[in-house]
Amino acid sequence: MSSTLPASQRAPRATMRAGWQAYMPLWLMSAPAMLLFAALVLVPLAMTLALTFYRFDPMSGPIAAFDLHNYVEVLGSSYFHTIFLRTFCIAALTTLLCIVIGTPEAYILSRMRDPWRSLFLLVILAPLLVSVVVRAFGWSMLLNMNGLVNQFFGLFGAGPFKLEYTTFAIVIALVHVMLPFMVIPVWTALQRLDPQTENAALSLMASPFTTMRRIVLPQLMPGILSGSLMVFGLSASAFAIPGLLGGRRLKVAATAVYDQFLSSMNWPLGATIAVLLLVANLVVMLTYYRVLERRYARSMG
Incomplete structure (x- = not known):
């Protein structure tokens, strides 16, 4: 045929x-x-x-049934609204601080020469070699009422301040943990940047600030975008640091899931919180990606 x-x-x-x-x-x-x-x-x-569609019976545990009660409970409760709002505020603040600190740090790192560049790169990556739990305990010892930070303030007659079990402690520890995830993508983007473009802009009488804003920063946007997405996603789902430095009072979504699964044994409700956290995280990250992608495309023409 x-x-x-x-x-x-x-x-x-x-x-x-x-x-x-x-x-x-x-x-x-x-x-x-x-x-x-x-x-x-x-x-x-x-x-x-x-x-998430199961029902929960305190006597018999999860019961298989197609029930939307768990979603109604989470979405209609001001208690869970506060938890999700706190979670994403902490993640957004951590991401912003990582951008502000990590972008100049990566720029300075790219301008260094060996062996200093290798040495400082090792210092930046060193937190990844230590367990998150160990780092959280380290920050706990620094920020508690008798820690080194309050002892330092005590030298000037100030304090002691309540730093542990606060949002400040969670954000500072998360920035310390997440900073390498911002520095490395920005540093990788800088490796593709031709330094002659900066010299050309300076030779055409552009100021260093204008060169940074019009030449360097638009080419760093892919690295900043990828780094901020990683930092936001990891910060929103972080468990060890909020659990150890936030205590029982400052709950985030991850610690709420832990409590429902292992304390209350309400697995359907814990699974519902986890699924809603995943969906909300994806919505925020995809929206952020689309907005920055359009601005980057518009700036690059």
Whole structure:
């Protein structure tokens, strides 16, 4: 049958068959990774989503039923509204501080020469080599009533101040943990920046501030965008630092999920908070990405 087809119809079919045979090994090589991703990510997410529709009985535990009561309870409660608002305010403030601190830090790092650049890069990455729990305990010892910070203020006759179990303590510790996730993407973007463009702008009588604003900063936006997305997502879902430095009073979404699963044993409600946190996090990050992407495209023409 195929031999009777015109040449104009046989050529596209042969091309499609050759293309499918060429891409078949890629599908086969990526199949184990896709199966692992499905087993470790997609299946647990699907099970958590299904758990949100269960009912909870204090005597018998979760009961399988298609019920939206958990969503109504979370979305209609001012208590959970406060928790989510606190979560995203802390994440936004942490992201802003990481941008303000990490962008100049990455710019200075890119202008250094070896061995100083390697040494300071190691200092920036050093927090990633220490457990988050250890870092949280370290900040707890620094910020408590008898910690080094209050002892320093005591030298000037001030304090002691209540720094531990406050939003300030959570944000400071999160900035310390998340700063490498901002510095590395911005530093990577700077590696693609041609230094001659800055020299050309300066030779055309542009001020250093104008050169930074019109030449350097627009080319850093992809690095700032990717870094801020990582910092915001990790800060909004952080558990160890808010749990250790925020205490029982300053709850965030992650600690609320922990309490529902392990303290109240209300797994359906905990799964609902986790799913809503994931959805809200995705909405905020995608909106932020779209807005900055449009501004970056407009600035680059």
